[in-house]
Amino acid sequence: MSFNNCRCLIQQISYKQDRVLGLCSRGVYVTKKQKLSYFQMPATRKVFTLAMVRKTNSLLLGLKKKGFGEGKWNGFGGKVEKDETVSEGAVRELEEESGLVAKCLRKIGILEFEFAGDPVLLEVHVFDVTHYEGEPVETEEMLPQWFPEDGIPYDQMWPDDILWYPLYLKGTKFKGYFLYQGHDTILEYTLTQVEHLP
Numbered sequence: 362m363s364f365n366n367c368r369c370l371i372q373q374i375s376y377k378q379d380r381v382l383g384l385c386s387r388g389v390y391v392t393k394k395q396k397l398s399y400f401q402m403p404a405t406r407k408v409f410t411l412a413m414v415r416k417t418n419s420l421l422l423g424l425k426k427k428g429f430g431e432g433k434w435n436g437f438g439g440k441v442e443k444d445e446t447v448s449e450g451a452v453r454e455l456e457e458e459s460g461l462v463a464k465c466l467r468k469i470g471i472l473e474f475e476f477a478g479d480p481v482l483l484e485v486h487v488f489d490v491t492h493y494e495g496e497p498v499e500t501e502e503m504l505p506q507w508f509p510e511d512g513i514p515y516d517q518m519w520p521d522d523i524l525w526y527p528l529y530l531k532g533t534k535f536k537g538y539f540l541y542q543g544h545d546t547i548l549e550y551t552l553t554q555v556e557h558l559p
């Protein structure tokens with residue numbers, strides 16, 4: 362375990378006799394005495410998939426009709442279940458949410474999301490899908506629609522999307538970390554191009 366699991370905002374205040382060292386990304390004030398035990402506590406990690414479906418110069422997005430991310434346009438995906446691999450989860454979620462059956466998946470990114478005050482870290486594996494069978498259909502969760510690559514509705518999407526879509530669209534693999542306050546504000550982030558992904 363390392364201290365990297367916890368990222369501190371520079372917000373130093375005094376707290377009783379002990380000195381508060383920072384406000385952890387999980388929204389908890391950390392004192393010197395608490396530092397070791399708290400910083401060594403890893404976030405609960407949940408693994409998700411996100412399938413990006415593409416054809417020439419167009420991208421298929423779905424309007425999320427309910428649940429997490431409701432009202433936002435996004436790729437298709439969800440939680441990976443215990444008895445499946447990440448790729449199997451990506452294929453299953455894409456079919457459940459859009460009716461499409463992926464014939465070829467290429468992993469293009471890994472994104473991590475934390476929300477201040479929430480101990481859960483979301484690990485999202487992003488896949489490019491250019492070969493598939495079927496036609497997109499509206500499902501309980503998503504309303505699919507094709508968008509031209511130069512007309513992506515970023516103002517109705519997660520705020521991080523406008524940062525990493527350009528890498529995805531030019532075929533660059535990437536890794537990113539985003540710390541959110543609520544669902545609309547990015548407090549801090551890192552985004553890097555990588556050669557290989559696990």
Ligand SMILES: Nc1nc2c([nH]c(=O)n2[C@H]2C[C@H](O)[C@@H](COP(=O)(O)OP(=O)(O)OP(=O)(O)O)O2)c(=O)[nH]1
Pocket residue numbers: 409410411412428429430435436437438439440441474483485519520521522
């Ligand atoms: N583009 C984008 N996608 C995101 C972000 N954060 C985030 O979780 N996602 C993706 C990952 C998943 O594909 C999806 C969330 O999955 P979900 O909550 O719908 O999962 P699920 O269908 O298994 O959940 P459930 O409703 O069945 O409980 O949103 C983000 O900031 N940007």
